[in-house]
Amino acid sequence: MSTATSEAKYYTKKIVSAAGDPSLRFNHTCLRVKNPSASVEFYKKHFNMNLLAKKDFPEMKFSLYFLVLSKQDLPKSEKGEDLVFANRGVLELTHNWGTEADPEYKINNGNVEPHRGFGHICFSVANVESTCQRLESEGVKFQKRLVDGRQKDIAFALDPDGYWIELIQYVKESGEGPKTDVGDRFNHTMIRVKDPVKSLEFYQNVLGMTLHRVSEHANAKFTLYFLGYDVPQGDSTGSAETLLELTHNWGTENDPEFQYHNGNAQPQGYGHICITCKDPAVLCEEIEKKYSDQVVWSPRWNHGKMKNLAFIKDPDGYSIEIVPADLQL
Numbered sequence: 001m002s003t004a005t006s007e008a009k010y011y012t013k014k015i016v017s018a019a020g021d022p023s024l025r026f027n028h029t030c031l032r033v034k035n036p037s038a039s040v041e042f043y044k045k046h047f048n049m050n051l052l053a054k055k056d057f058p059e060m061k062f063s064l065y066f067l068v069l070s071k072q073d074l075p076k077s078e079k080g081e082d083l084v085f086a087n088r089g090v091l092e093l094t095h096n097w098g099t100e101a102d103p104e105y106k107i108n109n110g111n112v113e114p115h116r117g118f119g120h121i122c123f124s125v126a127n128v129e130s131t132c133q134r135l136e137s138e139g140v141k142f143q144k145r146l147v148d149g150r151q152k153d154i155a156f157a158l159d160p161d162g163y164w165i166e167l168i169q170y171v172k173e174s175g176e177g178p179k180t181d182v183g184d185r186f187n188h189t190m191i192r193v194k195d196p197v198k199s200l201e202f203y204q205n206v207l208g209m210t211l212h213r214v215s216e217h218a219n220a221k222f223t224l225y226f227l228g229y230d231v232p233q234g235d236s237t238g239s240a241e242t243l244l245e246l247t248h249n250w251g252t253e254n255d256p257e258f259q260y261h262n263g264n265a266q267p268q269g270y271g272h273i274c275i276t277c278k279d280p281a282v283l284c285e286e287i288e289k290k291y292s293d294q295v296v297w298s299p300r301w302n303h304g305k306m307k308n309l310a311f312i313k314d315p316d317g318y319s320i321e322i323v324p325a326d327l328q329l
Helices: 036-047 128-137 196-206 280-294
Strands: 025-032 050-057 062-068 090-096 118-125 142-144 155-158 164-169 185-192 210-217 222-228 243-249 270-277 310-313 319-324
Touching: 036 050, 036 062, 036 090, 090 270, 118 243, 128 142, 128 155, 128 164, 196 210, 196 222, 196 243, 270 280, 280 310, 280 319
Parallel strands: 025 090, 118 164, 185 243, 270 319
Antiparallel strands: 025 270, 050 062, 062 090, 118 185, 142 155, 155 164, 210 222, 222 243, 310 319
């Protein structure tokens, strides 16, 4: 099965409040980290990210670090504070206190059997060759260099916890997208999915995303699906922020015993993606009414220790956080 052509239907009811809401954003991707000092410094030094905000939760013994590629023209509250959840292209690093002092603690990067699931995050740059040269000169380790493998136009760097960071180039001689350097972009987050029909229906009909591009690789027997919300005029899927890449390795949908690791079961690593909108209470209520026990919440809207949020799970058990765009830390 090379593309999502199964006749089975799962999430066919479109959520009106998602499909018609221009405030919807793919806001952030959450990764757990062992040592926040090392990880924050890594992304600041090598990928020109800025620490937008930090939030400690002493009662639950964890901290959140929110980073963005640029702090220019970010949405502000009436008090002039940065609105973390009104942005796109945010990287959330979660640190559970004490892991940095545990020599046995290791992050699951999602790419090693038997715990594969999450694949990578991706930064799109104007010149991938010069970017890779700079990163190597700075001592950044690579899973795949440009010269390795069949694809000579992509590379994968490694962060301090072994997470893969794909590097691609958005400036191309032909096709859509910027023709000059417009700055680095947090382009996409990749997760592997078992059944593309089920996953595509979930992300499009339940969460209101649009399928922007499909890339089939018959020789290697996998297909990539790129989804998201709006792609600004002048951008392409290679230069936009932020997309969700679903990777389907052919045949997994036919194996009843097959499942991917969702990142939140042990050993942990990847946490979730987060979507934001103006009124998530309305969105969550409609999802519950239309899908009832077809969807899994953990927790439902406003039912957990932390209010003004919900977590819904996709068909593979990956978590998606839903919060208001104007929520302040």
